[in-house]
Amino acid sequence: GQQVMQIPQYQHVQEGEDFTTYCNSSTTLSNIQWYKQRPGGHPVFLIQLVKSGEVKKQKRLTFQFGEAKKNSSLHITATQTTDVGTYFCAGRYNTNAGKSTFGDGTTLTVKP
Amino acid sequence: NAGVTQTPKFQVLKTGQSMTLQCAQDMNHNSMYWYRQDPGMGLRLIYYSASEGTTDKGEVPNGYNVSRLNKREFSLRLESAAPSQTSVYFCASSSWLFVDYNEQFFGPGTRLTVL
Numbered sequence: 001g002q003q004v005m006q007i008p009q010y011q012h013v014q015e016g017e018d019f020t021t022y023c024n025s026s027t028t029l030s031n032i033q034w035y036k037q038r039p040g041g042h043p044v045f046l047i048q049l050v051k052s053g054e055v056k057k058q059k060r061l062t063f064q065f066g067e068a069k070k071n072s073s074l075h076i077t078a079t080q081t082t083d084v085g086t087y088f089c090a091g092r093y094n095t096n097a098g099k100s101t102f103g104d105g106t107t108l109t110v111k112p
Numbered sequence: 113n114a115g116v117t118q119t120p121k122f123q124v125l126k127t128g129q130s131m132t133l134q135c136a137q138d139m140n141h142n143s144m145y146w147y148r149q150d151p152g153m154g155l156r157l158i159y160y161s162a163s164e165g166t167t168d169k170g171e172v173p174n175g176y177n178v179s180r181l182n183k184r185e186f187s188l189r190l191e192s193a194a195p196s197q198t199s200v201y202f203c204a205s206s207s208w209l210f211v212d213y214n215e216q217f218f219g220p221g222t223r224l225t226v227l
Contacts, residue, residue, distance in 0.1 A: 006154075009152070030212075031212065033214075033215070033216075035216075041220075042202060042218040042219060042220050042221050043155065043202070043204075043216075043218045044218070045215045045216060045217070048213060048214075048215065050212060088154055088155065090155075090216075092214070098143075098160075098162060098209040098210050098214075099145075099157060099160055099170065099209065100214070100216075101157075101171075102147075102154040102155040102156070102157075103154050104152070104153050104154040105153075105154050
């Protein structure tokens with residue numbers, strides 16, 4: 001079946017360092033979403049990317065969608081302890097097919 | 113607005129027992145979903161309901177059944193629980209599955225242990 005691969009699985013950083021997680025698909029996506037899940041919590045929607053080469057920013061978070069719409073990244077500048085959690089991408093292959101496929105997530109820990 | 117609510121929050125079952133997980137949303141959403149999350153893994157879709165009156169299988173439907181009771185409520189039933197079904201179960205909803213913008217809103221989850 002269609003899969004969305006996410007790397008790395010874990011990332012440990014010192015507070016103030018940058019962090020990036022990558023999402024890759026072997027086939028073209030119609031759109032990709034990013035979610036954040038705090039420890040013990042539930043996933044919360046962050047953003048959706050639709051266009052080839054799209055870049056969106058939310059404060060210290062930068063989201064990119066690749067030109068071929070097969071990969072995406074989330075970059076956090078100068079991490080803070082509040083950034084701790086697991087970041088998931090969810091790719092949709094076909095709007096008509098509806099449902100999205102989630103990656104396995106990248107768990108970020110931040111050392112103060 | 114409560115958003116998406118799930119009951120119970122925690123449950124321990126013995127192998128072979130049955131139970132129903134309840135989910136309700138108050139956002140007037142058409143589409144609802146059930147996911148399971150195992151440690152170190154992402155969210156895997158069990159079943160979904162694009163709209164009231166329809167349900168479809170996701171990636172891992174075996175051992176589960178669902179009911180879309182009305183527009184607000186979507187329940188997940190385990191007929192004969194197995195230890196492999198030990199997981200955290202999330203219900204989610206979105207305005208409408210078949211549109212470009214499909215933000216999903218998740219409930220707080222049910223932590224299920226099957227002994």
